[in-house]
Amino acid sequence: MGWRRQDRHxxxxxEKRKRPxxxxxxxxxxxxxxxxxxxxxxRFGPALARxxxxxxxxxxxxxxxxxxxxxxxxxxxxxDALADLAGKIRVEGGAAAPHMSGERDLPLRRARHAxxxxxxxxxxxxxxxxxxxxxxxxxxxxxxxxxxxSLLVVGPPGSxxxxxxxxxxxxxxSLQALAGRASLVVIDPKGDDFAxxxxxxxxxxxxxxxxxxxxxxxxxxxxxxxxxxxxxxxxLPPGVSADKAYFLDASKNALxxxxxxxxxxxxxxxxxxxxxxxxxxxxxxxxxxxxxxLANRGLDKQYGRFLESRRVQLGRREDPAASLLERxxxxxxxxxxxxxxxxxxxxxxxxxxxPVRVRISLPEGRYPEASRIIARLAVSQFVQxxxxxxxxxxxxxxxxxxxxxxxxxxxxxxxIQRLRSNNAGLVLLTQSLGDIPEDLLRxxxxxxxxxxxxxxxxxxxxxxxxxxxxxxxxxQRTVSHGTNTGAGTIETxxxxxxxxxxxxGRSAGVSVRYVEHARWTPSxxxxxIPPGYTLLSLTRSNGIRTPPLLVNLRx
Numbered sequence: 001m002g003w004r005r006q007d008r009h010x011x012x013x014x015e016k017r018k019r020p021x022x023x024x025x026x027x028x029x030x031x032x033x034x035x036x037x038x039x040x041x042x043r044f045g046p047a048l049a050r051x052x053x054x055x056x057x058x059x060x061x062x063x064x065x066x067x068x069x070x071x072x073x074x075x076x077x078x079x080d081a082l083a084d085l086a087g088k089i090r091v092e093g094g095a096a097a098p099h100m101s102g103e104r105d106l107p108l109r110r111a112r113h114a115x116x117x118x119x120x121x122x123x124x125x126x127x128x129x130x131x132x133x134x135x136x137x138x139x140x141x142x143x144x145x146x147x148x149x150s151l152l153v154v155g156p157p158g159s160x161x162x163x164x165x166x167x168x169x170x171x172x173x174s175l176q177a178l179a180g181r182a183s184l185v186v187i188d189p190k191g192d193d194f195a196x197x198x199x200x201x202x203x204x205x206x207x208x209x210x211x212x213x214x215x216x217x218x219x220x221x222x223x224x225x226x227x228x229x230x231x232x233x234x235x236l237p238p239g240v241s242a243d244k245a246y247f248l249d250a251s252k253n254a255l256x257x258x259x260x261x262x263x264x265x266x267x268x269x270x271x272x273x274x275x276x277x278x279x280x281x282x283x284x285x286x287x288x289x290x291x292x293x294l295a296n297r298g299l300d301k302q303y304g305r306f307l308e309s310r311r312v313q314l315g316r317r318e319d320p321a322a323s324l325l326e327r328x329x330x331x332x333x334x335x336x337x338x339x340x341x342x343x344x345x346x347x348x349x350x351x352x353x354x355p356v357r358v359r360i361s362l363p364e365g366r367y368p369e370a371s372r373i374i375a376r377l378a379v380s381q382f383v384q385x386x387x388x389x390x391x392x393x394x395x396x397x398x399x400x401x402x403x404x405x406x407x408x409x410x411x412x413x414x415x416i417q418r419l420r421s422n423n424a425g426l427v428l429l430t431q432s433l434g435d436i437p438e439d440l441l442r443x444x445x446x447x448x449x450x451x452x453x454x455x456x457x458x459x460x461x462x463x464x465x466x467x468x469x470x471x472x473x474x475x476q477r478t479v480s481h482g483t484n485t486g487a488g489t490i491e492t493x494x495x496x497x498x499x500x501x502x503x504x505g506r507s508a509g510v511s512v513r514y515v516e517h518a519r520w521t522p523s524x525x526x527x528x529i530p531p532g533y534t535l536l537s538l539t540r541s542n543g544i545r546t547p548p549l550l551v552n553l554r555x
Contacts, residue, residue, distance in 0.1 A: 032069040034076065043082060047089035054093040063105050064094035066115055066179035071097035074394075099178050099355060100201055106175060107198045111168035113175060118396070119143035120172035122165065123553040126533065130520065131550055140551045142169060142450075142538070144182065144396045147425040149449025149539045150416050154430055154461055159454035160532060161429050162193050164553035166400055169427060173398050174199045174357050180395075183352040185382055187375050187401040191361040194400070200359040202347050206339045206374065207363035214343030215360070215374070218270045220350060220381035222388065224263045227270065228256035230384055233409050234377035235327040250320035254313060255280070257306035258321075264303055265293035272341040273331060280325045282314040330370045349381035353392040375407040379426075383415035386424035397424035404428035405435025413440045416447040420541055433461045449539030455529030462522035469537065469548045471516040478511035520548055 035051075038044040051068070054060035068089065075081035089096040095104070112121040119141040127136045142151075147169070155161035174196070176182035188194045191205070203212040221227035232252040258279040262271050271279060278286050287307055294300040313319050331340065347358060360378055362371040382399045385391065397419075401407060408428070419425055428448065430436065436444055445451075445464065453465050518524075520535060529535050532554040538546045 032065070032072075034069070034072060038076075043079075044086045047086040050090050050093050060094040061105055062115055063175065063178050066181065067099065067104075068094070068097050070180035097180070099180065101178070101357075103178055103198060105178065106171070106196075109171065109175075111171055113172055114141070115172075115175060115179060117143060118145070118176065118181070120168050122168050123534075123551045124555045126550040126552050128550050130524075132547055135546075135549055140549070142172075144176070144398075144425075145541050146450055146538045147398060147427065148396070148420050148423060148541045150419065150426045150428070150447065151450040151452065152428050152430075152445065152448035153452045153454075153534075154433060154457055154465075155452075155454030155534075156431055156456045159456060160553060161452070161454055161534075162402060164532065165452065165534060166402070166427060166429055167194070167196075170194055170199065170400055171196060173396075173400075176396065177355040177357045180355045182396040182398060183354065183356050183358075185349075185352060185358045185360070185378070185399045187360050187362070187378060187399070187404075187407065189362045189364055189371070189375070189403045191363065193402060194359055195361075200357045202356060202358040203361070204339070204347060204358065205361040205363075206335055206371075207361070207366055212343070214339055214341075214346035215378075216346050216348040217273065217276075217340055217377070219348035220384035220388075224260040224270075225256055226384065228252055228259050230377065230380045230411070231255060232324060233380055233411055234373050235324055251324045254310065254319075254321035255324060257310050261290050261294060261303040261306050264299060265290045265297070273328075273337055274341060277325070277328060277332060279310075280321050280328070282310065287311070327373070330367075330373065333367065333370065336367065336370060349378070349385045352382065352385055352397045353395065355395065372406055375401070376409060379404075379407050380409060380411050383412050383419065383426075387415055387418040387422050391422045391424070393423045395423065397422075398427065399425075400427040400429075402429045403431070403435070405430040405432070408436060408440060408444060410440060413443040413447065416444065420449075432458050433464055434458060449545075450536065452534045452536035453525060453529070454534055455526065455531070457526060459522060459526065462525040465525055465535075465548075466518055466520055466522045469519045471518050473514050474517045475512060475514055478513075480509040480511070 035048055039048055051060055051065075055065075071085060072082075075085055085097065098104075113119070114121075120143075121139055121141045123140050125131055125135045125138045125140050153161050153165055170184065170186055173182050173184040177184055184200075186194045186200075191207075204215050205212045206215075217231060218227040221230060229252055232248070232255050236248055236251060258276070259270070262275070262279060263269065275286065279290075287310075291300060291304055291307055294303050310321075313321065319325075331337075352358075360374070362375055364371045379399065379401055382397075386397045386399075391397070404426075405428075412426075416426060426448075428444070433441055433445070445468070451465065451468070453461070525535065529550065533550055533552050535548055535550050537548045
């Protein structure tokens with residue numbers, strides 16, 4: 001979690017072994033060990049010679065080394081695939097096994113990275129008395145292992161949580177994706193906070209129909225049932241009361257009843273936004289077409305009942321799909337229909353199982369409610385795709401979401417811990433814990449293994465963090481003075497952990513006791529975190545934790 005201890009009297013590993021190679025001048029990294037093991041292999045030896053020659057000439061970059069190593073690790077047990085990769089390396093050198101973008105690095109790096117360790121430096125632990133002594137002055141980094149436990153970042157506007165914290169993480173994951181080791185999805189509500197040059201392969205911008213990719217409404221779903229649940233959760237407002245939960249379930253059932261027959265009748269193809277609206281509104285011509293297709297496949301009895309159920313629902317006084325239909329109609333705008341139905345290519349969330357880099361820009365100013373629906377859908381689809389049994393666990397999958405409090409639902413809250421075992425994680429940024437629905441706050445706050453907070457937050461938020469980080473034992477000394485005429489004897493008394501030293505004559509009395517005290521009080525969190533600093537604690541995937549540390553993000 002920290003890279004380098006800078007204390008003059010630090011003990012343990014010598015300084016030269018503490019400094020990761022990637023923090024030094026470019027090109028200091030070594031070839032991966034598995035390459036050395038293949039040096040004598042007749043199939044790979046000439047390929048390795050080509051890479052070493054490219055490296056000597058300065059045209060084999062750090063990203064190239066990691067990317068080719070990732071490709072090699074995937075085929076090292078397959079002789080035919082290994083021979084094929086070796087042949088490509090002999091011809092293309094460091095350009096072999098290219099990323100989908102063809103890019104071999106970013107045009108500009110702002111942060112310092114140890115890519116072979118999967119870590120990015122975000123700052124330096126402050127030399128503050130409240131930081132544990134071993135951490136003071138240490139360079140501080142985040143790596144993919146701690147990001148696997150997910151990260152919750154809370155800070156008011158202008159505190160630096162995006163530019164000073166999330167920005168380096170996004171840059172790092174973009175580099176890791178170029179090396180074939182990660183995939184990244186960024187939810188950008190303002191539309192320009194994460195617009196780093198060369199960072200993304202796929203740009204999704206509903207406000208600009210002539211640019212970028214489309215977005216698949218059902219991108220993370222393996223079945224119509226999953227698609228109906230995710231879409232309904234995104235469409236319907238979160239945080240409804242328990243007495244209305246049955247209505248939400250009825251809406252999901254109605255959506256499934258429209259989706260499932262259509263998907264089966266069309267050989268697994270999902271309906272467009274326009275056709276889904278038509279299905280839910282009970283269009284006779286479309287329902288008849290679906291029923292005929294089912295009959296031709298001998299499935300009318302199995303799935304026709306859903307269509308009949310939908311017909312009956314439409315005749316009721318209260319149609320369970322009515323609010324769902326109204327919410328879905330918020331997406332029935334020319335630019336949004338272009339995004340979902342016509343724009344090609346169309347991004348599907350299941351693509352995060354490859355090293356893809358995606359930014360979703362939300363036009364909240366033009367389509368405020370529709371943008372929230374898209375964001376909620378994207379976040380839940382990510383959790384769905386990343387936690388699926390068939391997810392690619394060799395690849396680290398990350399989603400960074402700004403203003404996340406408005407975009408999380410119960411499915412996301414419950415799914416955070418499932419992501420850890422599938423080598424995936426969320427970075428959730430919010431201005432206040434109050435933005436998170438109250439019934440989800442406890443789950444999200446407890447499930448996110450890493451937490452960071454900036455100064456000036458709401459007192460209720462500060463109290464949450466203070467209670468979470470708990471108390472520690474401190475020594476409290478009390479000195480008293482007095483005048484006596486007795487003999488100059490000294491008496492020592494120990495009782496219940498308190499030790500008292502008492503002198504007679506002109507005396508000084510010292511009382512020492514151990515008391516429990518908050519590591520960081522709510523007042524400290526609100527007022528004592530300077531601008532450009534963050535207070536954070538990390539958790540590794542094996543459960544090892546750090547205490548809360550004050551980190552300077554500007555050095």
